[in-house]
Amino acid sequence: MSDTAPSAKPAGSSPANTPRIVILGGGFAGAFTARALRKSLAKRAHIEVISDRNYFVFQPLLPEVAAGTINAQDAVAPLRQLLKGVTVRMGEVINIDFDQQCIEIAQGSKRIPAKRYYDELVIALGQRTVLTRFPGFAEHSFCMRDLADAHALRNHVLQCLEHADVTENVELKARLLTFVIAGAGFSGVETAGELHEMLDRALPAYPNVRRDEINTVLIQRSAHILPELDPALGRYAAEKLQKRGVDIRLNTSLARATGTAVYTGDGECIRTHTLVTTVGNGPTGLVETLQLPMQSGRISTDRRMRVQDHVWALGDAAYVPLDDEGAVSAPPTAQFAVRQAKALAYNIVAKVEGREGRDFAYKPRGTMASIGHYRAVAQVLGMRLSGLSAWLLWRGFYIGMLPGLSTRIRVALNWLFDYVLPRSIVQVNTKTTNAARVVHYAGGDVLFAPGQIVDGFYIVITGSLESRVPVDHHVDGPEGQLEDQPEGRREDFVRILGPGDHWGERSLTEGTRTFGSLTAVDDCEVLVLGRTDFAKLNQGLPPFSDYLQRIPEKIYPPALRNDDSVG
Numbered sequence: 001m002s003d004t005a006p007s008a009k010p011a012g013s014s015p016a017n018t019p020r021i022v023i024l025g026g027g028f029a030g031a032f033t034a035r036a037l038r039k040s041l042a043k044r045a046h047i048e049v050i051s052d053r054n055y056f057v058f059q060p061l062l063p064e065v066a067a068g069t070i071n072a073q074d075a076v077a078p079l080r081q082l083l084k085g086v087t088v089r090m091g092e093v094i095n096i097d098f099d100q101q102c103i104e105i106a107q108g109s110k111r112i113p114a115k116r117y118y119d120e121l122v123i124a125l126g127q128r129t130v131l132t133r134f135p136g137f138a139e140h141s142f143c144m145r146d147l148a149d150a151h152a153l154r155n156h157v158l159q160c161l162e163h164a165d166v167t168e169n170v171e172l173k174a175r176l177l178t179f180v181i182a183g184a185g186f187s188g189v190e191t192a193g194e195l196h197e198m199l200d201r202a203l204p205a206y207p208n209v210r211r212d213e214i215n216t217v218l219i220q221r222s223a224h225i226l227p228e229l230d231p232a233l234g235r236y237a238a239e240k241l242q243k244r245g246v247d248i249r250l251n252t253s254l255a256r257a258t259g260t261a262v263y264t265g266d267g268e269c270i271r272t273h274t275l276v277t278t279v280g281n282g283p284t285g286l287v288e289t290l291q292l293p294m295q296s297g298r299i300s301t302d303r304r305m306r307v308q309d310h311v312w313a314l315g316d317a318a319y320v321p322l323d324d325e326g327a328v329s330a331p332p333t334a335q336f337a338v339r340q341a342k343a344l345a346y347n348i349v350a351k352v353e354g355r356e357g358r359d360f361a362y363k364p365r366g367t368m369a370s371i372g373h374y375r376a377v378a379q380v381l382g383m384r385l386s387g388l389s390a391w392l393l394w395r396g397f398y399i400g401m402l403p404g405l406s407t408r409i410r411v412a413l414n415w416l417f418d419y420v421l422p423r424s425i426v427q428v429n430t431k432t433t434n435a436a437r438v439v440h441y442a443g444g445d446v447l448f449a450p451g452q453i454v455d456g457f458y459i460v461i462t463g464s465l466e467s468r469v470p471v472d473h474h475v476d477g478p479e480g481q482l483e484d485q486p487e488g489r490r491e492d493f494v495r496i497l498g499p500g501d502h503w504g505e506r507s508l509t510e511g512t513r514t515f516g517s518l519t520a521v522d523d524c525e526v527l528v529l530g531r532t533d534f535a536k537l538n539q540g541l542p543p544f545s546d547y548l549q550r551i552p553e554k555i556y557p558p559a560l561r562n563d564d565s566v567g
């Protein structure tokens, strides 16, 4: 069951006989493609953006959000306001059937599946930080991709300062005041610079923390920081950061991390509670499963951004060649994503109108990186700039790039206030999410309908639940024999779950959906262990996983024992 009837198929014909263009992702690439298409096609096409968050994030501002220069809410823009005239659907894309031209989405907090069909599909899903390359990084890293990452880092750093100010344990204090940033590309350098400035400006409020006790360490595998820029600018940025006390380790690889330390490739142990990882870009989980041609971890396209018939890709997610040999590709930057969006919209409009499209080509106007303390480095129109002038240029450039007048005004005001007012050191004590939650249901509430994705392991505390597997899913033999079954056997398999009983383990361990339903019989209280925590418990506690393996034969009739989809 899904929460929207699948839009009738489709190819070539949406109800109003207008092409249906579906864009996956609401970042620079997706949002700017949608805007450009809407401008050119207006009502001649149905344009829909599907994104797992309902806002556009201006990622280059995230280090400033983490440092408290910009309020979290002001570095983003709601997609619905930004994309007037475009249908915005919030949901996580979980699968694409290229033969049927159909996208599968999980919608809402219960991840209810829905389908959308397309005539033209644009994949603009960005990249993710792959943390599995080094042991311990997934568990102990902060990332810098989304608003939530920046918010979490800011609160953590302030928590470290608060604790460092009051602890008498010297060794713990040193760990709390050591901040390690892995990777010295744009995001690493900007994060290191902004974080260092934030710590500096916060110090007057922490009388027991001295400036020389703060240790910001920037680790880079290659011989230069900001390898995307001219080496002279990289050197300038490094000099400025070092002068301010940032400890830059060049030619240094990473090995692993624990809750209290980061280990480098040459065996050095840096004791810390804060690791920010900005290296290890890779395809998102969905892109990895699509079996599309890939190059350097990105979807391979031709010069017009075509992946295959009716499918296009751009932005960080795509390897868009800049020459005929495909040796040089567009770098994963916001500037390129915005340019590609305009070029891709042109090509889609050309296709709709039966014209020829054109190859993507773009020469960037410049590259800039802010290094905190009103300093930046920039390479613009062949000129190299550094210091305050580069910083002003950087701000002017990004103000111009921000989508929407209200976002521009808000960000400009944030910069102004930050210049004239002391920076806030409010640490928002976000409640840590418990591994398990308790949920109350009233009799008759449907917890799961057939076909849904199971989001956790459900344990009944009080009251009772009914688990029902429909008859066509548990008769012996192939489905075709169903008509031959005697009436008496054509009954659903029903199980009543009371206190201490549980549900969901089979779908979770086998990664399938439920074909059955789960309904509250009367008012009840249920403990729900989220799927990730359930997986960890299953992995880390052998008696628990042994117990789970014995469940099918304890509970289900023989016909259901090998069925992996009964909840």
Ligand SMILES: Cc1cc2nc3c(=O)[nH]c(=O)nc-3n(C[C@H](O)[C@H](O)[C@H](O)COP(=O)(O)OP(=O)(O)OC[C@H]3O[C@@H](n4cnc5c(N)ncnc54)[C@H](O)[C@@H]3O)c2cc1C
Pocket (backbone or CB within 6 Å): 024, 025, 026, 027, 028, 029, 030, 050, 051, 052, 053, 058, 059, 060, 061, 062, 063, 091, 092, 093, 094, 124, 125, 126, 127, 144, 145, 186, 187, 190, 284, 286, 314, 315, 316, 317, 332, 333, 334, 335, 336, 337, 368, 369
């Ligand atoms: C800290 C930082 C600083 C940066 N600084 C600069 C800079 O100074 N200059 C510059 O040019 N570039 C900079 N960049 C790079 C720039 O931000 C990216 O190149 C740009 O965001 C790429 O845009 P995109 O739309 O391809 O991807 P994204 O902006 O990542 O957007 C991807 C979208 O897809 C959505 N999505 C992903 N998976 C799913 C799914 N399964 N279902 C539904 N939606 C999904 C995401 O929610 C998101 O909306 C920086 C990046 C970072 C992280």
